[in-house]
Structures are given as structure tokens and as C-alpha cells.
Amino acid sequence: MSEQNIPPVSRALTELGVPHRVFRHAGKITSVEQAAAERGQSPRQVVRSIVFRIGKGEYVMALIAGTGQISWQLLRKYLGQSRLTMAKPDEVLAVTGYVRGTVSPFGLKTPLRILVDESVLAQDEVSLGSGERNVGIIMRRADLMNALGKVEIVRLAAEV
Secondary structure (H helix, E strand, O other): OOHHHHHHHHHHHHHHOOOOOEEEEOOOOHHHHHHHHHHOOOOOHHEEEEEEEEEEOOEEEEEEOOOOEEEHHHHHHHOOOOOOEEOOOOHHHHHOOOOOOOOOOOOOOOOOOEEHHHHHHHHHEEEEEEEEOOOEEEHHHHHHHHOOOOOEEOOOOOOO
């Protein structure tokens, strides 16, 4: 793979010495379920990286597994914020350097506080955004957590 064909997240992980592999989908990905199936995973193994605005120019990233939904109440309570919103697509790009749907906690344009929902810890192998459309990064959960370093592990998932 030539240097220009390497997704930004793979470059960042390689620089950190983190084992991972790049998975290129044959076509356009439209759902977590589709991404998981094509990667030979369950939807619970796909980690979504969601950026929230908690104040003017202040953002936080939450990682959650699969199709789980983040509880606004739990997130507000944990952060001690009465108001917060999901970052708009232009904010996500400005803060992370990635377009929505490709976001990852690695290789960020701006360092962010990272919250990891407990659901992410349930699988031995996970996949996440690569910084490039229709491309995923697959890695061991232990490698993900080691590479993330100091993050906050919390319960953010809404009860189903």
C-alpha cells in the first residue's frame, strides 16, 4: 500500500506502534450492521466515535459500541453540563480533521477529552473509523485501550 493510500488513522496508529489492520469495503457503507457484516464482525464490535459540543469551542468525544445510543441524561450528568449538543458536521471536521462517519480518536487535529462507554470493553476485537470513507480499522480491544492511554471509562449507553 503506497503512503497516499494509507488512511490517516492507520498512519497515526503505525506511528504509535499499535497493531491494527485496514479493511477496505467494496462499496458504500450505509449502516453499522452492514459495516460489521462485511468485516466479519457483529455490530457490537463496531465502535462509533461521536463528538459533542459542551461549550463555545469546547468538545468531547464519546466512544460507544454498535448501534447503542448515548443517554443524554447520563452524559450531561457525567460532564456536569446542563446543556450540550452533538457537534455539527462542520464542527466535527474542524475539530477532528475527519468528516462525520469516518471519525476516530486517533490522529485528531485537536486533542479531545475521550469518554469510553463500557460497551466498548465487551469485545476482544473491535473496528472503528479510519478517517476515510468506506474504510475501517480493525484491532484488538486491548490495543485500542493501550493506544488511547488516559481516557475515562463510563456508562453512557441508554437503557434499551
